[in-house]
Amino acid sequence: MEELLDFLKGPLLPFVFMIFLLGLVRQVVLSTWALIEASRKAGDTNIPYGRVLRNIATWVFPVAHLHRSLPVFSYASFFFHVGVVMSAIFLREHIDLFGHLGLNWPSIPRPYVDWLALLALIGLTVLLGYRIYVRQSRAVSSFADYAILVLLILTVGMGYLAGQSWNVIPYNVTMVFHIAAGSAILVLIPFTKLAHCLLYPFVRLSSEIGWHFTRDAGYDVVKTLYGPEGRKI
């Protein structure tokens, strides 16, 4: 188990971060390029960026919206996001992983990170419960939606357990599960809906730019499909 842990923490980790970073950079570059192209092609290039940015900012901290629809699910989702992001970024042990690169940033003391992780765990459990038990949520859920939740629960749960004195599972075992599941999450981020961690603003932007149609596109579509004579209505 120790060798496995060393492998996960050693040679595998840089590889995982590489896929995570390069994958996300690729996504951001592609999405940025596509939206720039689309805004250039738009017949009406007067795109209300200010309004879109305000919307994006509102929904980054959507406290005003949480109670409005599916409140339990929404609060669970919000607390999960806050918990998982804060505990992942500000745990001392996580920051130390980048120490050899000369990187360092302030950390949150362990007891607080534990509370954040617990918050995330409770949130995740409610989210999974919703997917399984609430009809409308189940109807739109795919295998990936469940798998990602299970991986997140493993990552956060095992990470939380590893730091507890009452943990009956051997430390190395919890860490292997924590790092393996966490690595899987990092690798999956660029290829699944988890990409929204960085692409989220692009969604709102694309929803706005999407309504800015291309001038003459309708004619071009008809000519390509039906020939130069076009078609009748």
Next chain:
Amino acid sequence: MVDSKQETISQQTPTTVVEKKTTAEPKKQPYFYHLDQIPLSQDRARMFLESFAVILRHTNYRPVLDIYARNMAHCARCATTCPVYQATEDPRDIPCYRSQQIVDIYKRYFTLGGWLRAKILGDDPLTNQKVDEIAESLYRCTACRRCSIECPMGLDHGLITHFGRYVLSEAGIAPKGLVVSVREQLEGKTRNTSAVPLPALVDTLQFLEEDFESMKNAKVRFPMDVSGAEYIFFTPVSDYLMEAETLMGIAGVLTAGGVSWTIGTRVYDAINYGLFYNDWVLDRVENEIIGEARRLKAKNILIGECGHASRASKFFIPTFNRGKPIPVVNIIELTYSLLQAGKLDLDPNVVTEKVTYHDPCNLARTGWIIDQPRAILRSFVKDFVEMTPNGRENYCCGGGGGTVSLDEIHKFRMEVGGRTKMEQIRATGAQIVVAPCANCKKQLRELMKYHKLPVEVVGLHDLILRAIRMPNASADQSDGANASESSLVEFSRSQ
């Protein structure tokens, strides 16, 4: 369904229009979308994919689909905002579920990942049956975009519905009711969706002028073909057939406000069903409107009480206009500014009933026209009550997205699409509901009748007509555009 064998695209062969005529129509769906020229082609799946590919090539939809495909979180919050899902609780009515069908096709057929996945993990090709399901799903949506308000990710399912319907229509699948109207508007003699010939329009307007005079003891005119007017007025042509009081109210307001305006004689219909199903149609209809405005050298385009026509012109004339920009104004905005300027005298003792206001989705969803009609109503209505929710979060009347024009789905509109709205109106206890939209008015009237609610459905200017006190006869001479006294008479003679 038609395809008992679940044919794959590759197994199908292109067939001609005539060969399809014998294909039996399935009875399963409550209504159909197949055009008469291409009745239920056996090649629907292939045509759908061809249309999909070509539209992606020429338009701006690809980045939207691409970004949506990478980010859809499937939280199902949209389900709680959708009146159709609330009424049916059918998973296919969940906005996210509906959009996913289109996004899945995009991923499978138009991305490298989807292609590889199909090669490695096996394929589940698009079938005619699936295309039919998508068609039904997309036309069960009223395109009200209420779901877009509560999507944490910012997906606009209304945009995907719009795109999906566009793809379907170029593959020959569109509601007959819409297509027949558009055909008359763009290729027919009358150039309007209700086939109202100009002489009939002129007669109607003359009648309205006389009616107004007998009602208000004051003259108004509907100036026609006046060059250089400040505003050229377009309204759903159906208003000329069914909404006399709305039109008289508008004429009263414009006359009292001393506004220079005119109605074109070549194009007088604001309806643009392209907004509901096809961007090419959307472009062409808006350019008809622009062309008429240019012909008469009008400075602004004024749209009457109509949600979709107002949105189509306001938001898409800047897109499709190929010349100098022409501002677009909705009549409610203009009436509000006239009221603010103190040019309208509305009697506060005439409308004593309890009145509520229905926000047409196309006016309110973006926050464009919400406060103005309320300010107008509060200025002369004694007992005004809001329905809940309202404004940007209003519920659709149940006839949005062009569905109100499809009589074959009347029962669906009454029992599913409009159920929440009916309950909202009932909860207010109002005797009058004001809906400044031709589509909403038609749907709400049918809804009130169907559910036996004793509620009168009127336009905003219908109520204004009841309350407006016209300036004296000399003042009404100023009704703009320097229209000659006999503008309508001249048209009558020339017909």
